[in-house]
Amino acid sequence: MHRLLPLGVALLALAACEGKSTAMMENSSTGSAGPRKPPLSLGAQVGQLAFFDQNLSGGRNMSCASCHDPQYAYGPPNSVSVQLGSDITQTGVRAVPSLRYRESTPAYSDDAPNPDGVTSNSPGGGFMWDGRATTLATQAGMPLLNPLEMNNASKDAVVKAVRNGTYAGLFKQAFGADVFNNTDAAFEALGTAIQALETEDLSFHPxxxxxxxxxxxxxxxxxxxxxxxxxxxxxxxxxxxxxxxxxxxxxxxxxxxxxxxxxxxxxxxxxxxxxxxxxxxxxxxxxxxxxxxxxxxxxxxxxxxxxxxxxxxxxxxxxxxxxxxxxxxxxxxxxxxxxxxxxxxxxxxxxxxxxxxxxxxxxxxxxxxxxxxxxxxxxxxxxxxxxxxxxxxxxxxxxxxxxxxxxxxxxxxxxxxxxxxxxxxxxxxxxxxxxxxxxxxxxxxxxxxxxxxxxxxxxxxxxxxxxxxx
Ligand code: HEC
Ligand code: HEC
CATH class of the missing domain: 1.10.760.10 (Cytochrome c-like domain)
Structure with missing residues (x-):
């Protein structure tokens, strides 16, 4: 097992890693023997850049990958129970799950059928430990706005960071030239992009x-x-x-x-x-x-x-x-x-x-x-x-x-x-x-x-x- 490492220290290591191209990180996470990858859609390419973008946090110090590290099966890079947030005086309330093999999770229902076809219906499906996120796209909005996690003040702050960032052009190409005119629509598009990454990229289900x-x-x-x-x-x-x-x-x-x-x-x-x-x-x-x-x-x-x-x-x-x-x-x-x-x-x-x-x-x-x-x-x-x-x-x-x-x-x-x-x-x-x-x-x-x-x-x-x- 890895040592107990405060996330602040892990962030330094990650910052070094984030300088490299995401393609390199991907290859090292799946191994060179992995299957040849189909090209990502435009949306998923945006999602990939956003997933590793520290500017999408309030303190400009944390990306999705800080907690969901590709080197650790998109789980946390340390063994602490709950992680520090972008505001490093704050700590989360739950353990960080791996993001691998999540794409086929059905939506939450109180009366979900069991995949074994035998067990009677019961609560099932959904994202998060309590299933409260219906899709991977809506889920992505939650850590962005959670004060204990990426700690952005508003959707507006997140959208501004994307609009002023290096992939604003690609974002418009994927979601329309006027996508930044409406904050809610742009925020939703960011979730759609991250969902496309988590669904298409084979490193999420190798x-x-x-x-x-x-x-x-x-x-x-x-x-x-x-x-x-x-x-x-x-x-x-x-x-x-x-x-x-x-x-x-x-x-x-x-x-x-x-x-x-x-x-x-x-x-x-x-x-x-x-x-x-x-x-x-x-x-x-x-x-x-x-x-x-x-x-x-x-x-x-x-x-x-x-x-x-x-x-x-x-x-x-x-x-x-x-x-x-x-x-x-x-x-x-x-x-x-x-x-x-x-x-x-x-x-x-x-x-x-x-x-x-x-x-x-x-x-x-x-x-x-x-x-x-x-x-x-x-x-x-x-x-x-x-x-x-x-x-x-x-x-x-x-x-x-x-x-x-x-x-x-x-x-x-x-x-x-x-x-x-x-x-x-x-x-x-x-x-x-x-x-x-x-x-x-x-x-x-x-x-x-x-x-x-x-x-x-x-x-x-x-x-x-x-x-x-x-
Ligand atoms: C009755 C259903 C049930 C059975 C039987 C069961 N599990 Fe689990 N398992 C769960 C649930 C629910 C959780 C999450 C519980 C929580 O976090 O409070 C879990 C969590 C785990 C975890 C922690 C995973 C993580 O990411 O934190 C491991 C490892 C695990 N189970 C292994 C096993 C093994 C090995 C067995 C057989 C000895 C087993 N489970 C039997 C339902 C079950
Ligand atoms: C500060 C650490 C942290 C950051 C940063 C973070 N997450 Fe998470 N993530 C968590 C925790 C903790 C949970 C479980 C939360 C819960 O169950 O309430 C989680 C759950 C998830 C889940 C649900 C997985 C499942 O098994 O249901 C997905 C998907 C996910 N995160 C994606 C993301 C994306 C995308 C980003 C960036 C926009 C992100 N996370 C940023 C800590 C983090």
Whole structure:
């Protein structure tokens, strides 16, 4: 994993990179073995210049690529939970997703069909962790105007920056000579341009991972024994159930292996705040104990807000199932970036309900109250020690009144949520019961997730060292 790097430092490195032509950056992000690219439309060419243009931020110091770095699968170039904004005294509220393989995401619906063709309809689709952006074009307007992100004062300020910039001519060629006469129309055209880039440019969907070679039986696609075992675990309904949500089959557009069914689930990720000892980067907004980021029920989307904070609402706590391609290049996981390694993520699924003290604060976490001998928690746990019998504040990033929406599907909880069935012989996962996955299965799963990274170069000799070989 990469070091924790404040974005300010990353921006310096990026500034050096932005001097070079975007074509060079693209090639280095996809690898020279990538497919030959069709030429971009005029709109997409504008989008490409805009995507890397720091003048499109209030402080002239940040572009889309500052947070969505092509070298990191269009995800963040560091492992901090939430990124600094253009106003560098401000920090965001959610982890930055990768922008790869987003083009076939359907629009959000409360009653979306599931791509597996079997599971009943449920909330699905849309952009952002809460689906509040309907298209990639409208999405692009949001970071531009968000004070915590690119921090432009108005649409007018953004349009002025484009009009005074080096690609104003190309912009007029693509969207009409009088496009700058109407601020709203020009702002919308900028979104259309960025959407065209994200849709057309193959560096946003290169399908160049080892997994792709494997699925299509191509040379170099032979998985190691560890990766093969991991793939089996990934698809084991009664054990990991990963592919139950991170769906690998064909989606509505025919593309397969995106590792998401576009649905929403409430996994109960731990609150990313100062209750985690030595937390390197708690989310500043969480300093307010009354603030909760509850995904589908707000505060950033507003159509499913609970009538009162205490009225139970099934949408609360639900976030979009993220695609897992390139997940091994990330350094912060879940919508709030609270976890920092894949080992941690898989262990979270495995022990959220058998050992909640690993993840959530407990009264009596230390021996200071004299109630017993603290036991060391594993190194991947968020909470370093616990006292047997301590009261754990489970699901602490949701108000108690909203915890009814927490997902109980395998590998978590009672194993009975949704329409997934429990493998015979497995017990409901309660505090103290055995977790469903073994350490070997977890290690194998993480190896399999590593095959989803783009830019894989099949080497002539099979690797002989490393944890994923045998
Ligand atoms: C300061 C960091 C930052 C900058 C700069 C930024 N983004 Fe993002 N981006 C984010 C975060 C954080 C999210 C998730 C926000 C949410 O869920 O509410 C996101 C989400 C997205 C998504 C949705 C992806 C998905 O999986 O649904 C797209 C598309 C996107 N950004 C494109 C852009 C574009 C285009 C720009 C430039 C105009 C941009 N971003 C600038 C941080 C940033
Ligand atoms: C019940 C549906 C469901 C199941 C089963 C499931 N996931 Fe997830 N997964 C999600 C959702 C929803 C999120 C986002 C949660 C959030 O951010 O609060 C997520 C997030 C993740 C992430 C973080 C990705 C990122 O970009 O931050 C990883 C990695 C992951 N899952 C891997 C797995 C693995 C491996 C398994 C099997 C052990 C699995 N998931 C099982 C729904 C599921």
């Amino acid at each position: 399908y160049s991972s080892k997994y792709d070679l494997h699925v299509f039986n191509k040379v170099g696609g032979t998985l190691t024994p560890a990766e093969q075992r991991g793939e089996v675990v990934f698809h084991s309904t009664g054990v990991s159930n990963c592919s139950g949500c991170h769906y690998t089959g064909a989606n509505f557009n025919g593309n397969s292996g995106l590792m998401t069914d576009f649905t929403y689930q409430a996994l109960g990720a731990p609150r990313n705040d100062r209750s985690i000892p030595n937390n390197p980067d708690p989310i500043p907004a969480n300093n307010d104990p009354k603030y909760f980021d509850m995904g589908l029920c707000g505060p950033y989307r507003t159509d499913h807000m609970p009538a009162t904070p205490d009225t139970a609402n099934p949408y609360c706590g639900m976030f979009k199932v993220p695609g897992l391609r390139n997940v091994a290049t990330r350094g912060a996981f879940f919508h709030n970036g609270v976890l920092h390694s894949l080992d941690q993520v898989v262990n979270f699924y495995n022990t959220r309900d058998t050992n909640p003290e690993y993840w959530y604060p407990a009264n009596g976490n230390s021996s200071s109250d004299g109630t017993g001998t603290p036991q060391a928690n594993p190194s991947w746990a968020l909470q370093p020690t616990h006292v047997p019998g301590a009261t754990v504040s489970k699901y602490n990033d949701l108000p108690t009144s909203q915890q009814g929406s927490i997902d109980e599907e395998v590998p978590m909880g009672t194993g009975e949520g949704g329409d997934k069935t429990l493998a015979s012989g497995t017990r409901p996962r309660q505090p103290g019961s055995a977790p469903v996955m073994t350490p070997q299965q977890i290690a194998d799963l993480v190896c399999f997730l590593g095959t989803l990274s783009d830019g894989y170069q099949p080497s002539s000799a099979a690797p002989t060292t490393g944890r994923c070989v045998k």
